[in-house]
Structure formats: structure tokens, C-alpha cells
Amino acid sequence: MAPEDDDDERGFFAEKPVARPGKPHYSGHRERLRERLREGGQAALAEYELLETLLFRSIPRADTKPVAKALIARFGSFAEVLGAPEHLLREVKGVGPAVAFDLKLAAAAAERMLKGRIRGRQVLTSWSDVIDYCRAAMAFEPREQFRILFLDKKNALIADEVQQRGTIDHTPVYPREVVKRALELSATALILVHNHPSGDPTPSRADIEMTRLVVESAKPLGIAVHDHIIVGKNGHASLKGLQLI
Known part of the structure; x- marks a missing residue:
């Protein structure tokens, strides 16, 4: 049986009407976000949309928009989400260890990139x-x-x-x-x-x-x-x- 935390972050936001055969309802939305990011860079996305996109790999089988919006509502901005301590991130419903880890990994990567510039x-x-x-x-x-x-x-x-x-x-x-x-x-x-x-x-x-x-x-x-x-x-x-x- 999968750990409870994994069920929470991968399944909580997947509570949707009965799925039809074929691609999940959110797959087209994901492709549209990816395309906008490829064509226009990060400025083409709202903060919650950029966070949604970042969460695609952490939450591969559910809609990431609700958890992204919940994180922005709790912490205030994309930067503040990445800067939040892991234990506070996990207080947001739908954020388990995998999501919290990936967010802190993104923050560490950004910090390392900026340090490399100096x-x-x-x-x-x-x-x-x-x-x-x-x-x-x-x-x-x-x-x-x-x-x-x-x-x-x-x-x-x-x-x-x-x-x-x-x-x-x-x-x-x-x-x-x-x-x-x-x-x-x-x-x-x-x-x-x-x-x-x-x-x-x-x-x-x-x-x-x-x-x-x-x-x-x-x-x-x-x-x-x-x-x-x-x-x-x-x-x-x-x-x-x-x-x-």
C-alpha cells in the first residue's frame, strides 16, 4: 500500500467526475501551458501557472492548478513558495513529501544559478x-x-x-x-x-x-x-x- 502522504499529494486533487477513456481532462491544459512557456518564456505565465507547470513532474496524474493556487494563497507569491520552509509547505493540503522536496530543489537550483553569476x-x-x-x-x-x-x-x-x-x-x-x-x-x-x-x-x-x-x-x-x-x-x-x- 502506498504511504498516506503520497496518496494525499497525488490523489487529493484528482477527485474529479468519472474519467472518460483517453487522456485525462487536464492533459490539454498542461500542453497549452508548456507551449506558452516555450514560446513566451516565464513572463507568458501567471505566477500560479508557472507553479502549476513546475508541479507537473511531482503530481503526474492529477490537476496541479488547485495545489498551485493554494500555495500562492498561503505564501503570497511564487518566490515566497520556493522560499517557504518544507514543514510549512506540507501544511498545504495536497502537498506531501515529493512536492515539498521538488519545490525546495527548485529553490536550491535557482540559488546555485544566481551564485554562479558572481x-x-x-x-x-x-x-x-x-x-x-x-x-x-x-x-x-x-x-x-x-x-x-x-x-x-x-x-x-x-x-x-x-x-x-x-x-x-x-x-x-x-x-x-x-x-x-x-x-x-x-x-x-x-x-x-x-x-x-x-x-x-x-x-x-x-x-x-x-x-x-x-x-x-x-x-x-x-x-x-x-x-x-x-x-x-x-x-x-x-x-x-x-x-x-
């Missing part, structure tokens, strides 16, 4: 790619994370590390540890990044003070802090752009 390149000349990567990696995390991009003297990425994980509104940061790790990696510049789970990327007073402490600790050792980026689902903020460092 690896080995001069980060300061690829700023939009840096922002895209940071938002994909952190904007929808349910708790604060403090990440550091370590750069060499040519401003190419040496390492990308999450140094601290915190609560929903605070992450402890220790400037001495930041500088110590930079020296271990022979980094000459840093980009600090953290997320605001509230969605609002506006820097707090504590964010500003912490950044200045890191700058003051790093400068005597010849390590520059190029920026501190704060990301959230509503956008991002640059402390350098705001002239706060």
Missing part, C-alpha cells in the same frame, strides 16, 4: 547579480541570518559564508570573529548581508552600529567593508547607498 567575477561590477543572489538565498528565510561575501584584492568572490543564525528579529554579530575569518581567507574586502524576516529591509539602529563596529575593526588590518546589504521580501537596502557607512 563566482570568480569582480563583484562590484556585477552588483545587480549580487543583489539577486542575496535575495534568493535569504529574503524569505523565517529567521535572521548574517552572511559575509569575502573578496580578494580584485574584488572577486573568495567565499560566501553564513556566519550567524538568529531569531526572527535579531542575529548576534561579533566584529572580531568577522575580521578573524577574513584574515584566515586572505580576504581584502567584505560585503555584509543579512535578512529581515519581517520583509522590511530598512536598517535598524542596531544594524547601523554593528556595521560601523565591523568597519572600525577591519580598517586597521587593510580590510575594506564595501557595503552592508539588508534583504527582505519587500526589497533590499544598501547602507552604503543610504550613506550610513
